[in-house]
Amino acid sequence: MTLPLPTSLSPSKVSTFTDCALAFRFSAIDKLPEAPSVPAMKGSLVHRALELLFVRPPAERTPLEARSCLAIAVDEFATDPQFLALGLDGAAQQAFIDDAAKMVERYFLLEDPTAFDPIGIELLLSTSVDDLLLRGIIDRLDLTPDGELIVTDYKTGRPPAERQEASKLGGVHFYSLLCERLFGKRPVKVQLLYLGTNPQIITAVPSEQSTRALERKVTAIWSAVKRACDSEDFRPKPSALCSWCSFQSFCPAFGGDLPTAVELRTPLAAPAADTPVVDAPVADTPVADTPVADTPAADTPVADTPVADAPVADAPVGGELPVSGELPSTGVPPTAMME
Numbered sequence: 001m002t003l004p005l006p007t008s009l010s011p012s013k014v015s016t017f018t019d020c021a022l023a024f025r026f027s028a029i030d031k032l033p034e035a036p037s038v039p040a041m042k043g044s045l046v047h048r049a050l051e052l053l054f055v056r057p058p059a060e061r062t063p064l065e066a067r068s069c070l071a072i073a074v075d076e077f078a079t080d081p082q083f084l085a086l087g088l089d090g091a092a093q094q095a096f097i098d099d100a101a102k103m104v105e106r107y108f109l110l111e112d113p114t115a116f117d118p119i120g121i122e123l124l125l126s127t128s129v130d131d132l133l134l135r136g137i138i139d140r141l142d143l144t145p146d147g148e149l150i151v152t153d154y155k156t157g158r159p160p161a162e163r164q165e166a167s168k169l170g171g172v173h174f175y176s177l178l179c180e181r182l183f184g185k186r187p188v189k190v191q192l193l194y195l196g197t198n199p200q201i202i203t204a205v206p207s208e209q210s211t212r213a214l215e216r217k218v219t220a221i222w223s224a225v226k227r228a229c230d231s232e233d234f235r236p237k238p239s240a241l242c243s244w245c246s247f248q249s250f251c252p253a254f255g256g257d258l259p260t261a262v263e264l265r266t267p268l269a270a271p272a273a274d275t276p277v278v279d280a281p282v283a284d285t286p287v288a289d290t291p292v293a294d295t296p297a298a299d300t301p302v303a304d305t306p307v308a309d310a311p312v313a314d315a316p317v318g319g320e321l322p323v324s325g326e327l328p329s330t331g332v333p334p335t336a337m338m339e
């Protein structure tokens with residue numbers, strides 16, 4: 001007997017597999033429920049507020065407007081089952097919102113959002129590499145006046161130590177690879193905007209070498225995942241990350257019971273219809289079954305979000321914006337934007 005292959009790989013799944021193969025299995029294959037965490041939900045709230053801000057015309061992207069966007073996002077979260085599951089009392093909820101507000105304020109220390117216009121916000125991209133489906137959500141995709149792409153990812157956790165910067169940029173290089181394959185053009189810059197205390201921007205310039213290296217890494221990880229599924233051999237790798245792991249109670253390294261986890265295995269989530277997605281024109285490559293994508297989160301392993309199949313816009317792309325299927329001034333073939 002073999003385990004079913006996961007339907008796709010995303011930056012968070014790649015990182016989870018690298019950190020601990022068993023946690024990857026619990027999350028990506030068994031799809032065990034993961035308890036929401038305060039940092040991850042706070043990250044989602046900040047992402048949503050910034051998404052709402054960038055849907056506004058550039059001149060309206062002010063700190064005052066950002067506070068209104070946060071208030072809208074807070075209202076949305078008030079009925080979110082995952083937010084409610086945190087069980088925060090009144091004071092804790094207020095502290096949660098105050099923290100998020102500080103992060104949104106700090107955003108303005110890093111960038112002037114009136115100075116550019118994104119062409120994609122919370123943009124889900126997917127493409128195939130052989131039999132592997134790669135998926136990722138780009139927090140923001142900008143188009144420079146001279147037609148170059150810039151990928152931006154917001155982070156609400158602590159900035160990494162200098163020696164860890166390269167590994168933290170792995171996820172954004174992943175998005176760079178997706179852009180290259182979908183739009184035929186590698187972004188000139190990928191950047192992480194850290195919005196916690198000590199806000200800062202970490203940037204990298206993707207090169208042919210870095211992109212090919214990431215492609216090889218992802219392909220190697222996919223081969224390892226397939227081997228592990230064939231042999232049903234996903235081993236625990238205890239580390240400091242275990243403190244944040246939702247699966248400790250099933251993990252043999254913590255006296256857990258694997259068969260109990262298998263009994264709790266959930267069916268794949270069905271795709272829903274409100275997330276913009278850009279899929280590469282995947283030729284005849286066989287792709288795994290039902291598409292399932294990943295949620296943006298803070299710096300912790302993340303769960304899944306639904307996918308729809310609307311294409312991309314020629315103006316800022318948010319959940320409610322019109323779509324055109326054409327990216328102006330990039331030289332990007334329109335067919336790359338449409339499924």
Ligand code: SF4
Nearest residue numbers: 020236237242245251
């Ligand atoms: S508790 Fe640690 S070793 Fe066990 S699955 Fe989670 S991350 Fe892996």
